[in-house]
Amino acid sequence: MTGSTNALRRRAANHIMQRQLTPAYVLEPVRAALGGTITLDPCTEPDNPTGATRFYTAEDDGLAQPWGWADSIYVNPPYGEARDAWVKYAASLGASGTRVIVLMPAHTDTRVFQEALSAATSMVLIKGRVKFGVLRENRRQEAASHPSALIGWNVDLAECEHLGHRFTLTNGSAVQEESNG
Numbered sequence: 001m002t003g004s005t006n007a008l009r010r011r012a013a014n015h016i017m018q019r020q021l022t023p024a025y026v027l028e029p030v031r032a033a034l035g036g037t038i039t040l041d042p043c044t045e046p047d048n049p050t051g052a053t054r055f056y057t058a059e060d061d062g063l064a065q066p067w068g069w070a071d072s073i074y075v076n077p078p079y080g081e082a083r084d085a086w087v088k089y090a091a092s093l094g095a096s097g098t099r100v101i102v103l104m105p106a107h108t109d110t111r112v113f114q115e116a117l118s119a120a121t122s123m124v125l126i127k128g129r130v131k132f133g134v135l136r137e138n139r140r141q142e143a144a145s146h147p148s149a150l151i152g153w154n155v156d157l158a159e160c161e162h163l164g165h166r167f168t169l170t171n172g173s174a175v176q177e178e179s180n181g
């Protein structure tokens, strides 16, 4: 198990398994929680599957681009070694007031998950495994091998609460559990 996890983490950024596209049943509530528009998707495919107003692809290297101009950002980071840097970039903008939502594995024991929560305002622990749209020739959807969470900064994720348990956070601590899935 450790071997396969490490193999996934070491895959190149353009590896097909890094392209875990957000399924519509998650994407649309995320868009609604951001006020109806994703202004920036900083890590995506050239055909802009999230319909963001602006987007960066692997060729642009979204991590090297500015994000601070955007007022609503959705990040579903590449599933590999670099994920922590994406989450940290998103969290830093969230801490300075931008509306940001990150979809990430709900590995609650990891440093990056704990850091992400420190200034977040809302979290949804998604029930079941997300069925990502993995880009394959047959466009097959596969359930993720990990649980997932939506973490929000300066949003309340109320539109996403039907996906699981929603928590409102202040300084990284849950002040209220808003739903019980």
Ligand SMILES: C[S@@+](CC[C@H](N)C(=O)[O-])C[C@H]1O[C@@H](n2cnc3c(N)ncnc32)[C@H](O)[C@@H]1O
Binding pocket: 013, 014, 018, 019, 020, 021, 022, 023, 041, 042, 043, 044, 045, 049, 050, 056, 057, 058, 059, 060, 061, 062, 063, 076, 077, 078, 079
């Ligand atoms: C998990 S997918 C998310 C795709 C899309 N944003 C979505 O939610 O459906 C991660 C995407 O990041 C892209 N990617 C990988 N490295 C990148 C980089 N350095 N800059 C921008 N995008 C990158 C991959 O090609 C892939 O399309």
